[in-house]
Amino acid sequence: xxxxxxxxxxxxxxxxxxxxxxxxxxxxxxxxxxxxxxxxxxxxxxxxxxxxxxxxxxxxxxxxxxxxxxxxxxxxxxxxxxxxxxxxxxxxxxxxxxxxxxxxxxxxxxxxxxxxxxxxxxxxxxxxxxxxxxxxxxxxxxxxxxxxxxxxxxxxxxxxxxxxxxxxxxxxxxxxxxxxxxxxxxxxxxxxxxxxxxxxxxxxxxxxxxxxxxxxxxxxxxxxxxxxxxxxxxxxxxxxxxxx
Numbered sequence: 001x002x003x004x005x006x007x008x009x010x011x012x013x014x015x016x017x018x019x020x021x022x023x024x025x026x027x028x029x030x031x032x033x034x035x036x037x038x039x040x041x042x043x044x045x046x047x048x049x050x051x052x053x054x055x056x057x058x059x060x061x062x063x064x065x066x067x068x069x070x071x072x073x074x075x076x077x078x079x080x081x082x083x084x085x086x087x088x089x090x091x092x093x094x095x096x097x098x099x100x101x102x103x104x105x106x107x108x109x110x111x112x113x114x115x116x117x118x119x120x121x122x123x124x125x126x127x128x129x130x131x132x133x134x135x136x137x138x139x140x141x142x143x144x145x146x147x148x149x150x151x152x153x154x155x156x157x158x159x160x161x162x163x164x165x166x167x168x169x170x171x172x173x174x175x176x177x178x179x180x181x182x183x184x185x186x187x188x189x190x191x192x193x194x195x196x197x198x199x200x201x202x203x204x205x206x207x208x209x210x211x212x213x214x215x216x217x218x219x220x221x222x223x224x225x226x227x228x229x230x231x232x233x234x235x236x237x238x239x240x241x242x243x244x
Contacts, residue, residue, distance in 0.1 A: 011208045018201055021182050028179040037176045039168030042154045044118050053081035056099035064099045065092055077163050078115050091161040104163045109144035113156040116165045121150035139166045
């Protein structure tokens with residue numbers, strides 16, 4: 001029992017901090033509104049074009065792409081209709097009316113993002129993100145990061161390949177992401193919640209709870225529960241005296 005008590009004390013000292021971090025990070029994630037975390041409040045619905053498409057002939061589109069087309073989609077993109085042509089080398093955008101290929105550059109990304117931005121703040125900066133970041137780790141890259149000068153430091157992400165707005169990030173979503181990192185103890189990718197570190201710590205916490213339960217019961221004396229066992233002891237004593 002001395003060994004259990006000693007180990008319980010030191011395990012509690014080491015793991016108690018992690019238990020506090022779990023409680024605080026869980027509280028942060030629970031208290032932040034999920035609409036703020038998703039960033040959906042910062043996005044307007046996709047605007048619908050009032051006029052229908054007047055597409056160029058498919059043979060002209062094929063010639064403009066210049067490679068075998070695996071999949072071809074006609075879709076609206078802000079103020080015009082475009083073909084989204086998927087090839088073995090990637091996706092290419094073709095203006096549906098002129099059949100001219102075009103790319104989503106910084107200026108177009110700014111226009112596309114502002115068309116979906118629900119706020120009124122001006123654009124602070126536009127950056128091309130090609131490497132994995134905490135904000136873009138679940139997005140297909142490269143993406144344009146269009147940051148706005150509002151209080152929430154909102155950033156919209158526009159795919160360079162398709163021109164689609166892939167999502168929005170705010171200070172609330174960044175804070176939630178940090179809390180998530182501490183909660184799952186994945187301090188690099190912020191993705192896995194069953195890696196060796198958290199499994200080891202969770203096993204230690206389980207042992208801490210079981211050893212504490214053992215010590216709890218061992219710390220009780222018969223006098224501590226006399227109020228509960230007293231009636232039964234008196235009843236047993238009277239019964240024993242009545243028996244011959």
